[in-house]
Amino acid sequence: MAINPDIRRQRPGLAPWVGDLSRFPWWILVVLLIGIAVTYAIIDNRFWGEAYDFVKLGIKITVKVSLISFTVALSLGLLAGLGGLSSNMIYRNFSMLYVQVIRGIPIIVQLYFVAFVIAPTVVSQINNLGDWMLASGILVNLGSGLANLHIRDVPMINRAIASLAIAYGAFEAEVFRAGIQSIERGQTEAARSLGMSHFQSMRYIILPQAIRVVMPPLGNDFISILKDSSLVSILAVRELTHMGQLHRARTFRSWEALGTVAVLYLMLTLTLAFLVKSMERRLAFEK
Amino acid sequence: MKNSSSLSNSDDIIILDNISKSFGEVKAIIDVSMNVKRGEVCFIFGPSGGGKSTLLRCINHLETIDSGKIVVDGIHLTDSKTDINRIRSEVGMVFQLFNLFPHLKVLENITLAQKVVRKRSRKEALEVAHTLLKRVGIPEKADVFPNQLSGGQKQRVAIARALAMNPKIMLFDEPTSALDPEMIQEVLEVMLDLAKEGMTMVVVSHEMGFAKAAADRMIFLSDGKIVETGIGKEIFTNPKKDRTKVFLSQVLN
Ligand SMILES: Nc1ncnc2c1ncn2[C@@H]1O[C@H](COP(=O)(O)OP(=O)(O)OP(=O)(O)O)[C@@H](O)[C@H]1O
Ligand SMILES: [Mg+2]
Numbered sequence: 435m436a437i438n439p440d441i442r443r444q445r446p447g448l449a450p451w452v453g454d455l456s457r458f459p460w461w462i463l464v465v466l467l468i469g470i471a472v473t474y475a476i477i478d479n480r481f482w483g484e485a486y487d488f489v490k491l492g493i494k495i496t497v498k499v500s501l502i503s504f505t506v507a508l509s510l511g512l513l514a515g516l517g518g519l520s521s522n523m524i525y526r527n528f529s530m531l532y533v534q535v536i537r538g539i540p541i542i543v544q545l546y547f548v549a550f551v552i553a554p555t556v557v558s559q560i561n562n563l564g565d566w567m568l569a570s571g572i573l574v575n576l577g578s579g580l581a582n583l584h585i586r587d588v589p590m591i592n593r594a595i596a597s598l599a600i601a602y603g604a605f606e607a608e609v610f611r612a613g614i615q616s617i618e619r620g621q622t623e624a625a626r627s628l629g630m631s632h633f634q635s636m637r638y639i640i641l642p643q644a645i646r647v648v649m650p651p652l653g654n655d656f657i658s659i660l661k662d663s664s665l666v667s668i669l670a671v672r673e674l675t676h677m678g679q680l681h682r683a684r685t686f687r688s689w690e691a692l693g694t695v696a697v698l699y700l701m702l703t704l705t706l707a708f709l710v711k712s713m714e715r716r717l718a719f720e721k
Numbered sequence: 722m723k724n725s726s727s728l729s730n731s732d733d734i735i736i737l738d739n740i741s742k743s744f745g746e747v748k749a750i751i752d753v754s755m756n757v758k759r760g761e762v763c764f765i766f767g768p769s770g771g772g773k774s775t776l777l778r779c780i781n782h783l784e785t786i787d788s789g790k791i792v793v794d795g796i797h798l799t800d801s802k803t804d805i806n807r808i809r810s811e812v813g814m815v816f817q818l819f820n821l822f823p824h825l826k827v828l829e830n831i832t833l834a835q836k837v838v839r840k841r842s843r844k845e846a847l848e849v850a851h852t853l854l855k856r857v858g859i860p861e862k863a864d865v866f867p868n869q870l871s872g873g874q875k876q877r878v879a880i881a882r883a884l885a886m887n888p889k890i891m892l893f894d895e896p897t898s899a900l901d902p903e904m905i906q907e908v909l910e911v912m913l914d915l916a917k918e919g920m921t922m923v924v925v926s927h928e929m930g931f932a933k934a935a936a937d938r939m940i941f942l943s944d945g946k947i948v949e950t951g952i953g954k955e956i957f958t959n960p961k962k963d964r965t966k967v968f969l970s971q972v973l974n
Contacts, residue, residue, distance in 0.1 A: 623783055624820035624879075628834035628886060629810025638833055642824050 465704065472697045475690075485681055485690035492677035493698060499595055499673055500660045506599035507659070508652070511606025516636070518611045529607065536604035541597075542665055548597035549590065549669050557585045594666035602659050609655065613648035614640055646717055653710035657703050664699075674698060733792075734759045734890060734921050735780060740789030742775055749775040750786070751945040757890075757938075760919045764936035766927060768968060772945040773925040777892045780923065781812040794889055810838050813883030817895040819875040821867040821882070827854070828863045831882045839886060846885075853881035857911050873904030880911055891915065893924040927972060933957065941965045 475482035517529025536544070564580025567573055617640050625635035667676035678695035682688050735757035742750040749772045757763045765773050778784040779791065782798050782805050791798040793808055822830050831853060832846035841849070854860045857877035859870075867875055876896055883891060893912065897905040909931050916922060916935040924931070932939055932954065939956045941949045941964070949956060949965045960966045 618820075620816060620818055620820035621822065624814075624816065624822070625834075626806075627781055627783065627809055627812070627814040628882070629806045629838040630834060631806050634837050638837065639822055643822075646824075 465700070469697065469701065472693065476694070479690075481685075481687050481690045482694065484685070485687060485694045488681045489674060489677040489691065489694050489698070492672055492674035495591070495671060495673040496660070496663050496675075497702075499591065499598065499663045499666060499671065500656070503595045503598035503663070504602060504656055504659050506595070507602035507606050510599060510603025511608075512610050514603060514607035515610025515614065518607060519614060533604045533607045536601055537608075541601045541662060542668060544601050545594060545597045545665060545669060548600065549593040553588055553593045553596075554585045557583055557588060590669045591666075591671045594669050594671050598659065598663065598666065601662075602655065605655055605658075606652065609648050609651045610644070613644040613651075616647050617643050649717060650710055650714045653706070653713060657706050657710070660702055660706070661699065732758045734794050735923070736790070736792040737776075737780070738790040738792075740779060740786045740791060742772075742779060742784055742786050748945050750779065752789075753942075753945070753947055754789075755940065755947060755950070757921060757923060760921055761937045762916045762922045762924065762935050764932045764939045765923065765925045765942055766929075766932070766939065766968075766972070767942040767948070771943045773942055774894050776942065777814070777894050777923060777925055780890075780892060781809050781814055783814075806838070810834070810886050811889045813886060813888035813891045815876070815879050815883055815891065815893045815896045817898050819867075819872075819879045819899075821875055821879055823867050826864055826866055827859075827870070827878050830867065830878060831885050834882070835885050849885050850881070853884055854878075856884075856914075857881045858907070871904060872900045873907045876900065876904075876908045877911055880908075880915075884915075890921045890923070893922065893926065895925055895927070897926065897928055929957070929973060941968065943968070 472482070476486040477483065514529040514532050517525045518533065520526045520529070539547075560580050560583050564577045564583070567577030568581055621639055621643065622635055625639040626632075630638070663673060664675035666673060667679060670676065672680075674695055678691045682691040685691070733756040735755075737753055737755050739752050739754050740750055741748070741752055753772075753776065755763075765776065767773055775784055779786050780793065782791075786799065789799075794811060796803055796808055798805070798808060822833070825833065828847070828850050831850035832843070835841045835846035835849060836843065839846075851860065851863065854863055857880055859874055859877055862870060862874060862878070867878065870878065880891075880896075896912070897908050900908065905928070909928060912922070912924070912931065913935055922935075924936075926932070937953065939951050939954070940947055941956065941962075943964060949960065949962045951960075956965060957969065960969055
């Protein structure tokens with residue numbers, strides 16, 4: 435491995451391998467050792483094994499919640515990000531209102547709010563619509579379905595996904611807005627001077643370039659949403675964190691339950707972080 | 722071919738009538754009136770910050786004017802019912818920094834607007850693009866990305882991109898100012914060819930050689946106002962205003 439000549443110059447007389455050792459990413463080794471130790475414990479130790487067998491059921495839910503809410507957040511974010519730059523006063527103000535309000539409220543409060551205030555309100559509005567359809571005889575079958583919808587029919591996981599999507603949509607709006615603004619004004623002007631409409635210049639010229647700029651921050655935000663999906667455990671959604679808590683409560687094996695949960699999160703997030711890093715490097719190279 | 726003595730109004734493809742434009746406190750254009758005839762090459766020069774770019778940008782509505790009237794090819798730009806995109810597709814613009822689309826290959830740079838604005842088929846757009854690339858002298862660069870081109874080649878692609886829309890007017894904003902000296906000529910030659918073919922051109926530039934060779938009319942613009950207008954190269958030989966004389970002596974030396 436080539437060593438940085440500066441390091442040798444700063445510390446004259448040190449052997450080259452000292453420089454090599456000081457540059458080695460020791461932290462990765464420690465993480466790997468922890469991973470190996472926990473894997474070994476899970477295989478070898480009954481309590482760790484039981485903890486793993488129980489909490490692993492939450493991995494799927496964690497990934498599902500993160501993936502779906504992030505996908506929806508991207509769409510919301512793109513809409514609101516474009517809105518923030520729009521010359522249409524109403525669109526712009528709605529977008530800014532959404533972004534600023536949502537970013538100013540803790541996600542945990544939003545989760546409670548969406549689950550216990552917004553969702554029931556929406557359901558009762560749907561009931562009203564169904565009643566109206568029944569009364570006026572329009573699409574009676576659909577109408578009776580809507581009229582009889584009950585809030586208990588809306589699973590907590592769906593409310594949690596909606597809430598996380600709304601929260602992260604506000605973050606992604608800012609990412610998209612910054613990405614679009616980073617594209618030179620001359621690009622829009624060239625597109626418009628060729629007769630493209632605002633929509634066409636966004637669609638063909640600005641967004642394809644902005645995507646490259648926003649990919650790394652979006653990747654990092656996906657890692658964040660994966661971690662923040664642990665918050666939905668407060669709604670008793672049986673994702674990773676909640677499963678850890680359940681196991682702890684059942685067995686009082688806190689060390690094993692929370693240790694397994696933490697290591698599982700770590701494996702997911704570090705893998706993703708590695709992917710984002712290599713994507714960043716590739717995009718930088720292409721430029 | 723060029724009928725500069727005609728006074729008929731229908732000959733005027735661009736009419737600027739008392740236009741003004743400010744950016745906050747800065748008055749970029751102050752009560753400017755000028756007409757450009759069909760097929761005419763109009764050369765605008767003047768000191769930095771004089772409003773040359775702003776004037777060009779007003780003609781294809783990249784800037785909205787504060788007052789006055791602009792008529793391009795018989796259509797009022799200031800009329801709220803006017804479809805600005807249609808006018809823009811009739812008016813080609815070439816920028817100082819090329820503004821090529823870096824994520825698209827040269828060929829796609831030239832075909833995109835043909836397809837999405839002019840609604841041409843892919844095949845037709847490609848034919849036009851290849852013909853134009855030949856015309857600007859770089860047919861071999863069709864499949865490369867803009868960052869693999871020299872400055873002069875970039876500007877020639879930019880010209881081809883604008884010409885692909887079959888514009889009635891071409892606007893040039895200092896098309897050679899960002900180029901190394903050895904590349905200026907190749908771009909000017911393309912522009913001279915265009916002028917010979919009778920394209921209506923409004924050119925902002927400091928290339929006095931081009932003006933001498935091609936300009937039907939020269940306009941000296943300073944501090945947002947037209948200081949002096951001259952037919953052909955009469956401004957060179959016989960500038961009337963002192964400001965013009967001083968500026969020309971600085972540029973020509
Ligand atoms: N978008 C803008 N916002 C604020 N001020 C502007 C803007 N565009 C131009 N100006 C100002 O308007 C005046 C005229 O600018 P313009 O770019 O038209 O000059 P120019 O003659 O093209 O100069 P140059 O030779 O440097 O390109 C300048 O004072 C400039 O600072
Ligand atoms: Mg300028």
